[in-house]
Amino acid sequence: MSNFPKYFNELVKSLSRFPGIGRRSAERMAFYILKMRSEETKDLARKIEEVQKHIRPCKLCNNFSTQDICSLCGNPKREKDILCIVEEPKDIIAVEKTSRYNGLYYVLLGALSPLEGVNEENLNISKLMQRLEEGEIKEVIIATDPDNDGELTAHFLIEKISPYKVKIYRIAIGVPLGTQIEYIDSATLGKALLERKAVT
Numbered sequence: 001m002s003n004f005p006k007y008f009n010e011l012v013k014s015l016s017r018f019p020g021i022g023r024r025s026a027e028r029m030a031f032y033i034l035k036m037r038s039e040e041t042k043d044l045a046r047k048i049e050e051v052q053k054h055i056r057p058c059k060l061c062n063n064f065s066t067q068d069i070c071s072l073c074g075n076p077k078r079e080k081d082i083l084c085i086v087e088e089p090k091d092i093i094a095v096e097k098t099s100r101y102n103g104l105y106y107v108l109l110g111a112l113s114p115l116e117g118v119n120e121e122n123l124n125i126s127k128l129m130q131r132l133e134e135g136e137i138k139e140v141i142i143a144t145d146p147d148n149d150g151e152l153t154a155h156f157l158i159e160k161i162s163p164y165k166v167k168i169y170r171i172a173i174g175v176p177l178g179t180q181i182e183y184i185d186s187a188t189l190g191k192a193l194l195e196r197k198a199v200t
């Protein structure tokens with residue numbers, strides 16, 4: 001790529017930082033952007049700016065929101081004493097699709113990962129602990145991914161939550177091991193939620 005103008009190489013460098021996008025995919029995206037009409041690239045840049053400007057983490061659960069409190073936390077029809085803990089906002093979408101859960105959520109915004117240097121101090125649990133402290137939550141379902149990092153995170157959470165007066169559940173593993181919540185089909189994930197196992 002050294003023969004290409006530096007502007008192109010800089011774009012490829014930025015695009016290759018996206019998760020799951022290697023150098024080759026980043027180059028393909030950059031070539032595509034070069035072929036786009038000027039209005040299209042402006043529109044794309046504007047949408048990226050708008051997402052950053054208008055979407056922020058919900059003050060209660062860290063879900064994506066355009067308000068301080070997200071639409072799930074603010075919904076009076078949701079059960080307020082049960083909390084499903086997930087790794088990422090996209091996992092909420094997966095759980096919601098099952099139509100088997102009507103409680104609230106807490107998004108960790110990651111998982112413990114020794115390989116990626118995410119340790120207990122980096123994991124986002126301060127608001128979670130505060131919620132448990134307040135005493136309204138009676139049941140917690142840990143729905144982290146059933147892979148190594150997710151399991152490690154689940155064990156860490158169980159240790160942290162055990163001192164509180166809450167029932168702790170882990171989603172049942174009819175869910176294939178080593179997979180990610182977002183890729184599990186709704187029927188399997190729904191069953192895993194229904195058949196959750198009590199941890200304490």
Ligand SMILES: [Zn+2]
Nearest residue numbers: 058061070073
């Ligand atoms: Zn929320």
